Amino acid sequence: MTDSGQTPLRVALLGGGVVGGAVARMLATQADDLAARIGRPLQLVGVAVRRAGKDRSETGIDPELFTTDAEALLDRADIVVELIGGIDRARELILAAMERGASVVTANKALLAEDGPTLYAAAAEHGVDLxxxxxxxxxxxxxRPIRDSLAGDSIQRVIGIVNGTTNFVLDAMDTSGAGLPETVEQAQSLGYAEADPTADVEGFDAAAKAAILSSLAFHTRVASSQVHREGITSISSRDVQAAREMDATVKLLAICERVETPAGVGVSARVHPAMIPLTHPLASVRGAYNAVFVEAEAAGQLMFYGQGAGGDPTASAVLGDIVAVARTRVGGGHGPGEIAYADLPVLPMGEAITRYHVSLDVADRPGVLAAVAQVFSDQGVSIETVRQEVGGDGGGPRAELIIVTHAARDAALTATVTALAGLDQVNEVTSVMRVEGS
Structure with a gap:
């Protein structure tokens, strides 16, 4: 049944930080337009915060709206917006809101990646939206484009830069030649990185997003624990320079794809730094921006680009969800829930198909290249290019071999690197990085 009355839809915010403040401001400044788009006005009935008495005048939110009693606030809401982050408390409040009949909008990637099925089940049980x-x-x-616009297509691959902090850091390393510690400090000074940047630089943030993207794209439940994760802490200025010499750049990528295996189709979800050629659209994504590249069977290649973080950009996405949820409440019914019918197996990293860029410090004497090439051949890995740079020191003549492989299973490539490290002719495997996007 549709609801054509003008009784406001009550909105409760859980969290009054940067994003919460921006959402509250937009609800106020765009009130008339939002009411026209929805068919009923929206009313902010409260903002739940952890501490009472804190000066929050900079948010512009009416001080009377702040409360530390989140549970009581849920009783007065039709739509609950969860912006507190974390896992346990956020899950508790979201489930409580749904039990009371409220639809939920959240930006909590960590919770969705860890326990999305529980939230979807609760939304279905109580007939509300998530x-x-x-x-x-x-x-x-x-x-929404993956879930709705491409619902009639078959998505093959989603590859993206989904963490603005690491993209800023790697871009700064590329343009300035500086090392990782200095660029992380620069990102912190500019507000792009937290005081503790672990979630970003170790890839946890991107892995949670990869889990969500994989789940939607392939109609399969993928948890963040099933996403192979490597951060950028091992990336050196030499790695960035090596990429430049290949007309490439280094990016932290979230890669979600369908993979054909002898046992059938599976899902590969991984986050790691990789070299991508400068000709690839993702190579031009600079600073703290994000971009996601989607490859679908019928639609072909699609790219989505824009600001990946910040109060106003994130609030824009939150407000879009509030409008979508409000429209379904006014019109009756609810929006799409979880669609995990495919239930494809989530493959280990070893089954992923990729390429490697390997740098070796070797003795500069006859037979070394042949021995190295034999290791690749033994693992069934084909070499695309080899470059040698000759040097030397008091320990005798040395050379650096720089090898780029053709595509192969990651397990075979890893085994190749392990075997190379054991060769007498190899002094050190100085760098290993995956190559994507070509």
């Missing part, structure tokens, strides 16, 4: 566009790539509309 929307979370802001959980991945900030203002970029990517989740």
């Amino acid at each position: 929307y979370y566009e802001a959980a991945v790539a900030g203002a970029i509309p990517i989740l």
Whole structure:
């Protein structure tokens, strides 16, 4: 049954930080337009915060709206917006809101990646909506296009830069030649990185987003624990220089794809740094921006680009979800829930198909290249290019071999690197990095 009355839809915010403040401001400044788009006005009935008495005048939110009693606030809401982050408390409040009949909008990627099925089940049980566009790539509309616009297509691959902090750091390393510690400090001074940047630089943030993207794209439940994760802490200025010499750049990528195996089709979800050629659209994504590249069977290649973080961009995505949820409440019914019918196996990293860029410090004497090439051949890995740079020191003549492989299973490539490290002719495996996008 539709609801054509003008009784406001009551909105409760859980969290009054940067994003919460921006959402509250937009609800106020765009009130008339939002009411026209929805068919009923929206009323902010409260903002739950952890501490009472804190000066929050900079948010512009009416001080009377702040409360530390989140549970009581849920009783007065039709739509609950969860922006507190974390796992346990956020899950508790979201489930409580749904039990009371409220639809939920959240930006909580960590919770969705860890326990999304529980939230979907609760939403279905209570006949409410769960929307979370802001959980991945900030203002970029990517989740709804994957879930809705491409619902009639078969997505083959999603590859993206989904963490603005690491993209800023790697871009700064590329343009300035500086090392990782200095660029992380620069990102912190500019507000792009937290005081503790672990979630970003170790890839945890991107892995949670990869889990969400994989789940939607391939109609299969993928948890963040099933996503192979490597951060950028091992990337050196020499790695960035090596990429430049290949007309490439280094990016932290989230890669979600269908993979054909002898046992059938599976899902590969991984986050790691990789070299991508400068000709690839993702190579031009600079600073703290995000971009997601989607490859679908019928639609072909699609790219979504924009600001991946920040108060206003994230609030834009949150507000879009609020409008979508409000429209379904006014019109009756609810939006799409979890679609995990495919239930494809999530493959280990060893089954992923990729390429390697390997740098070796070797003795500069006859037979070394042949011995190295034999190791690749033994593992069934084909070499695309080899470059040698000759040097030397008091320990005798040395050379650096720089090898780029053709595509192969990651397990075979890893085994190749392990075997190379054991060769007498190899002094050190100085660098290993995957190559994507070509």
